[in-house]
Every structure is written in C-alpha cells, then in structure tokens.
Amino acid sequence: MGSSETVATPTSIEDRRGWFTRTLALFCLGCTAITVASGLAQVTFGAYTMSVSDAWRTVFDPGVVFNLRFWNGFLLGGDLPEMSPEIVVVWTLRLPRVFVGIIAGASLAVSGAVFQAVTRNELASPFVLGVSSGAGFAVLMTLVLFTGLAPFLPLIAAAGGAAAFLLVYAIAWKGGTSPVRLVLAGVVVNMVFQSLQRALFFFADDIGVVQTAIAWTTGSLTGTGWEQVRIAILPASIAIVIALAGARQLNVLLLGEQTAASLGMRVERVRFLLSGVAILAASAAIAVAGIVGFFGLVVPHIVRNVVGSDYRRLMVGCLFAGPALMVSADVGARLALDTVQMPVGVVTGLVGGPYFLYLMRKQQSMGEL
Amino acid sequence: MARKNANAEPERTEEETRVTDGDGAVVKSALVGDDLALSYPSTDGTVVDCARLDIPEGAVTALVGPNGSGKSTLLKALSDRLSPDEGDVQVLGDDLDSFGKKELARKLGVLSQENDSLESISVEDLTYHGRYPYRGFFDGTTAEDREAVERALDLAGIDHLRDAELGQLSGGQKQLAWIAMVLAQETDVLLLDEPTTFLDLYHQFRVLETIRQLNEREGVTVAVVLHDISQAARFADYLVAMDDGELYDWGPPEEVVTEQLLADVFGVEATVEYEPELQVLPRRALPDDRT
Numbered sequence: 001m002g003s004s005e006t007v008a009t010p011t012s013i014e015d016r017r018g019w020f021t022r023t024l025a026l027f028c029l030g031c032t033a034i035t036v037a038s039g040l041a042q043v044t045f046g047a048y049t050m051s052v053s054d055a056w057r058t059v060f061d062p063g064v065v066f067n068l069r070f071w072n073g074f075l076l077g078g079d080l081p082e083m084s085p086e087i088v089v090v091w092t093l094r095l096p097r098v099f100v101g102i103i104a105g106a107s108l109a110v111s112g113a114v115f116q117a118v119t120r121n122e123l124a125s126p127f128v129l130g131v132s133s134g135a136g137f138a139v140l141m142t143l144v145l146f147t148g149l150a151p152f153l154p155l156i157a158a159a160g161g162a163a164a165f166l167l168v169y170a171i172a173w174k175g176g177t178s179p180v181r182l183v184l185a186g187v188v189v190n191m192v193f194q195s196l197q198r199a200l201f202f203f204a205d206d207i208g209v210v211q212t213a214i215a216w217t218t219g220s221l222t223g224t225g226w227e228q229v230r231i232a233i234l235p236a237s238i239a240i241v242i243a244l245a246g247a248r249q250l251n252v253l254l255l256g257e258q259t260a261a262s263l264g265m266r267v268e269r270v271r272f273l274l275s276g277v278a279i280l281a282a283s284a285a286i287a288v289a290g291i292v293g294f295f296g297l298v299v300p301h302i303v304r305n306v307v308g309s310d311y312r313r314l315m316v317g318c319l320f321a322g323p324a325l326m327v328s329a330d331v332g333a334r335l336a337l338d339t340v341q342m343p344v345g346v347v348t349g350l351v352g353g354p355y356f357l358y359l360m361r362k363q364q365s366m367g368e369l
Numbered sequence: 370m371a372r373k374n375a376n377a378e379p380e381r382t383e384e385e386t387r388v389t390d391g392d393g394a395v396v397k398s399a400l401v402g403d404d405l406a407l408s409y410p411s412t413d414g415t416v417v418d419c420a421r422l423d424i425p426e427g428a429v430t431a432l433v434g435p436n437g438s439g440k441s442t443l444l445k446a447l448s449d450r451l452s453p454d455e456g457d458v459q460v461l462g463d464d465l466d467s468f469g470k471k472e473l474a475r476k477l478g479v480l481s482q483e484n485d486s487l488e489s490i491s492v493e494d495l496t497y498h499g500r501y502p503y504r505g506f507f508d509g510t511t512a513e514d515r516e517a518v519e520r521a522l523d524l525a526g527i528d529h530l531r532d533a534e535l536g537q538l539s540g541g542q543k544q545l546a547w548i549a550m551v552l553a554q555e556t557d558v559l560l561l562d563e564p565t566t567f568l569d570l571y572h573q574f575r576v577l578e579t580i581r582q583l584n585e586r587e588g589v590t591v592a593v594v595l596h597d598i599s600q601a602a603r604f605a606d607y608l609v610a611m612d613d614g615e616l617y618d619w620g621p622p623e624e625v626v627t628e629q630l631l632a633d634v635f636g637v638e639a640t641v642e643y644e645p646e647l648q649v650l651p652r653r654a655l656p657d658d659r660t
C-alpha cells in the first residue's frame with residue numbers, strides 16, 4: 001500500500017537463484033497484513049467516531065482513490081476538491097498519519113540494518129551512532145531558534161544527522177575505523193548532542209514549543225499529515241532503493257574488511273557512501289516523526305531472527321517489518337489512553353527496551369564488543 | 370653450502386626480471402617485489418626489508434619461516450593491502466598501483482587468515498561473492514558467473530556442501546569454502562596466507578591438493594604462506610625462506626632446505642634427507658642463545 005513498498009518490488013523480483021525464500025515471502029505478507037490492519041484500525045477509531053464499514057468504505061472510496069485532483073492535493077500540495085466530513089477525517093487526518101508511519105518505519109529499519117552491516121556491529125543503529133541526536137538537535141534548533149527555516153526541516157535534519165555521523169567517523173578514524181571505536185565515539189557524540197538538546201529547551205519561550213520539542217525528541221506521529229508525506233517520501237524512496245541495490249555490497253562487507261578489499265571493493269568508500277544513504281533514510285524519518293528510539297536497532301534484529309542475515313533478504317524484510325511495527329505501535333500510542341495521545345517513541349521504547357535486554361541475555365557475544 | 374642471503378646473488382640484477390629454474394630454462398615472474406621496505410603504521414621500524422622477491426609464473430611458491438619472520442607482511446605488500454615504505458611491486462609485469470581495485474581483483478586473488486566471522490552464509494552464496502570484481506553495482510549474475518562458481522565448487526570438492534551454512538561446517542570444510550570463493554575469482558595469481566594452519570591432516574591435504582590441481586589444470590601462479598617446512602618442501606616448486614624480515618634463501622626445495630637453514634632460520638636441529646625424496650626430520654630445538 002505505501003509508496004515505499006512499490007519501489008521495492010522491482011529490485012526484489014529480479015535476480016537469480018532463489019534468495020527470495022518462502023519464509024521471506026510469508027514474512028512480508030504477514031507484515032503487510034499487520035500494516036493494513038493497523039492502518040484500518042487507525043483510520044476507524046478516534047474522536048470522530050464512525051462505523052468500521054463506513055471507515056473502510058471511505059478508505060476505498062473510488063471517488064477519492066481514482067480522482068487525480070485529490071492526489072494532486074495530497075502529494076503535490078494543490079487545492080483539494082469539496083469533501084464530506086468522513087473524507088476529511090479519513091483522507092486528510094488519519095490516513096496520511098498511517099503513510100507517514102509507513103515511510104518512517106521503513107526508512108528507520110533499513111537505515112539501522114545498513115548501519116549494522118557498515119560497522120559490522122549488531123548494536124549499531126542511527127540512534128547509537130549519533131545520527132538521531134544530531135538530526136534531533138538540528139530540528140530543535142530550527143523549532144526553537146530559527147523558526148523561519150521550518151520549511152527546510154528535512155534538509156536541516158539530514159544535515160544535522162550527517163554532521164553528527166561525520167563527527168563520530170572522524171573521532172573513530174585512526175587510519176581506518178573499527179566497529180568498537182565507532183560505537184564508543186557514537187556514545188560520546190550522542191551525549192554531547194543530547195545535552196545540547198536539553199540546553200535548547202531553556203531558550204524556548206512558550207510551553208507549546210517545549211511540548212513540540214519533547215514530542216520531537218521522543219518521536220511522535222501526532223498531527224502528521226500529507227505535508228509530512230510530501231517531505232519524506234522522496235528522500236526515503238531514494239535511500240531505500242539505493243540501500244536495497246547495495247544489499248550485495250553489504251553482504252561482501254560482512255565478509256570482513258580484508259576479504260572485501262581483496263575482492264576489489266574500495267571498502268572505506270563503499271562504507272562511507274552506504275552510511276550516507278543510511279543517514280538520508282534516518283533523517284527523512286526523523287524530519288517527520290522525530291527520534292523514534294530503539295526502532296532502527298530492534299527491527300533489523302527481529303527480521304534477522306526470521307529470515308536470516310543475508311542482506312538481500314534482510315533489507316526486503318526490514319522494508320515490510322518497519323512499517324508494520326511503526327503503524328501498529330502508533331495505533332497503540334494514539335488509542336491506548338482515552339485522554340491523551342502518547343508519542344509513538346514511548347511505545348517503541350517500551351517494546352524495544354525489553355527486547356534489547358532479551359538480546360543481551362540470549363547472545364553469547366554482542367557484535368564485536 | 371646455504372647461501373646466506375639470496376639478495377647477494379650476482380646473476381640477478383636490477384634490470385633482469387627473469388630468473389632461471391633448476392634446468393636453466395627462463396622463468397617469468399608473475400609477481401615481483403623490488404627493494405621492499407615494509408612497516409606497519411602502529412609499529413616503529415621496518416618489519417620486512419627485501420631487495421628482490423620473485424614469484425615465478427605458473428609455479429607454486431611457498432613462503433616459509435618462523436613466526437614473526439615477515440611472511441604474512443610480505444604477502445600483504447604483494448596483494449596491495451600494505452603499501453610499501455620503499456620499493457614497488459609488479460603484477461604480471463605492471464606496477465601494482467596501475468591497476469584499478471576490481472581490475473586487480475580479477476588478476477590477483479587473496480585468501481587471508483581472518484575468515485571466521487560469518488556463520489549464516491551458505492557455501493554457494495559465499496562462492497558467488499568471488500564474482501564481485503566482475504559485477505557492477507546493479508548487475509545480476511551472468512551465465513559466466515554461474516559457470517565459474519560451479520567450477521570453483523567442483524575444484525574445491527565441496528559441491529555437496531553448497532547449501533550448507535558456514536556455521537555448520539568443520540574448520541577444514543570452511544577453509545575449502547573460502548578457497549572456492551577465491552577460485553571463483555578466476556585470477557591468474559593466487560596468494561594464500563597459511564591456508565592449512567589449524568586444519569586436521571585430511572583437510573590440510575585436501576586444501577593443498579586443490580591448490581596443486583588449480584596450478585596444474587589452469588596454470589595459476591600460487592604463492593602460499595606455509596607454517597610447516599616439511600609440508601612446504603614436499604608441496605612447492607619453489608621455496609622462499611624468510612628470517613627476521615629478510616629473505617634468507619630462495620629456490621627449488623632441494624636447494625633451499627638444508628640442515629643449516631633449519632638451524633639458522635627455524636632454530637631446530639634437523640636431519641634432511643634428499644633420497645628417495647626430500648624429507649625433513651626435526652630433532653630438537655636449539656638453545657636460545659644462538660645468534
């Protein structure tokens with residue numbers, strides 16, 4: 001359903017000797033089912049009540065689905081035609097939020113998977129490597145200090161994420177990088193940027209800005225609409241397509257640096273470029289959904305447990321599992337409490353934290369650490 | 370009778386890139402190391418200092434020497450993984466730096482020692498990675514790739530293991546899988562860093578036989594670091610003996626392997642028999658104070 005899936009299909013069906021296994025196919029189907037079910041739940045329930053059948057009829061209303069003027073309004077920001085209240089609620093309030101969840105979920109999952117291969121460390125994620133906190137800091141700066149720059153938020157988030165990652169890379173660089181040094185440098189840079197983020201709160205002069213800022217740093221899909229879809233869809237799609245195409249490079253990287261080099265790979269260059277792609281994906285997600293903690297770390301692990309660690313499968317799995325988890329977590333975040341909507345990051349953190357602990361207990365050795 | 374230092378040999382001069390084998394026939398060198406001085410960024414001082422090293426084309430050359438004598442370091446320099454402080458390396462007559470990365474990987478295959486990281490990859494998938502230097506970023510596999518992979522699996526004798534995951538295999542089978550990967554690279558020259566260390570006897574032979582077959586059937590030049598001097602003496606066409614970062618001696622095993630060499634380089638007292646075939650019988654370690 002989400003546009004991020006449609007871009008995946010060409011890369012996944014081409015190609016050779018059955019790496020697209022039954023397990024993977026079933027996994028993707030299952031994830032799609034969860035995404036669709038959660039999406040429909042999201043669309044159906046809420047303050048403006050409607051019956052399940054009404055909601056579904058609105059979602060699949062041919063008058064909207066096949067009306068180019070609507071899509072022009074949604075995707076390009078043109079004027080929208082006259083709409084019934086149901087269509088307004090479903091198509092302009094609830095459905096875009098689901099799409100944002102799909103885009104953000106897929107981007108973060110793919111980004112985490114790429115980072116884990118690039119650093120050859122199972123603990124790596126945009127969060128651990130400083131990208132999230134860097135992008136978050138940049139976003140906060142924009143929200144609090146440079147409000148005029150708000151239209152460029154995704155660019156700014158990407159720049160912040162890239163800057164933080166470059167900083168991490170530079171700190172970890174010593175004639176080459178090592179997974180352990182990358183993670184340690186990431187922790188340090190993370191800490192610095194988080195302190196900076198907190199410091200920024202003191203410059204916010206009204207409580208609304210602080211609340212927005214907190215929602216940002218926790219990761220929230222509240223109030224996202226077609227504008228966020230428009231912001232994120234292009235960078236996310238580009239990043240995901242390149243990441244999927246680069247799955248084989250990631251597999252070769254996993255063979256070890258020396259082997260990859262002896263096979264003719266320019267290891268540092270490939271590592272750097274794919275990191276760039278992962279930053280782009282993470283930044284696209286952060287720009288619209290804030291910093292959804294643990295997501296980029298946990299989703300690749302879940303997928304790996306099911307489909308194995310071949311990156312061609314893992315990437316496709318992440319592309320489907322990310323949206324499923326993000327959208328279903330967002331249903332929980334929006335509907336669990338009657339009175340207030342929680343940021344989705346709270347839910348993913350609550351699920352991700354224990355899962356992380358479970359991983360630590362289960363695994364004899366964690367990555368290269 | 371042992372030549373103290375092959376560098377001093379008069380018949381090899383700077384210009385002469387050809388060496389002669391035992392029968393006096395001219396042998397071309399697939400790999401040449403010229404005036405090499407090698408060191409690691411993390412350590413002070415030169416680790417390897419070697420005036421001239423030849424890996425003859427179409428032959429199997431074994432690099433031998435005790436731990437820390439610089440065999441692996443030398444191999445790294447020959448395979449573009451360590452750039453020399455001084456001197457240069459020529460591959461098939463051209464300077465090492467003149468090759469693109471992938472271009473080099475189509476000429477020169479390397480199997481390093483570190484191959485233990487991956488568990489969940491299948492043997493076939495691993496072998497396909499050997500085709501990396503032939504494929505562009507968006508390319509799929511071609512019929513040629515498939516043929517090369519089949520040949521490699523066949524030559525390594527692990528056709529029946531193609532679907533097994535690396536984690537399920539024994540150390541020896543794993544090594545054969547890695548060898549299949551470098552075979553799929555279809556290079557003219559193959560460098561192997563201690564491919565038999567830590568393997569049981571059966572798999573040591575399997576690995577060496579695979580290498581030998583590759584050399585005989587496809588004429589691939591092989592340079593291999595071997596731990597075991599008696600194994601190297603039986604197996605290789607040429608030996609390069611390294612001692613403390615310098616080339617101690619170079620030539621066919623019958624000329625290189627002497628009791629003197631074993632005492633000087635390996636620090637062991639040994640009997641060397643030349644009839645009916647070359648055999649090394651180590652007796653005991655020599656006292657440490659020899660210098």
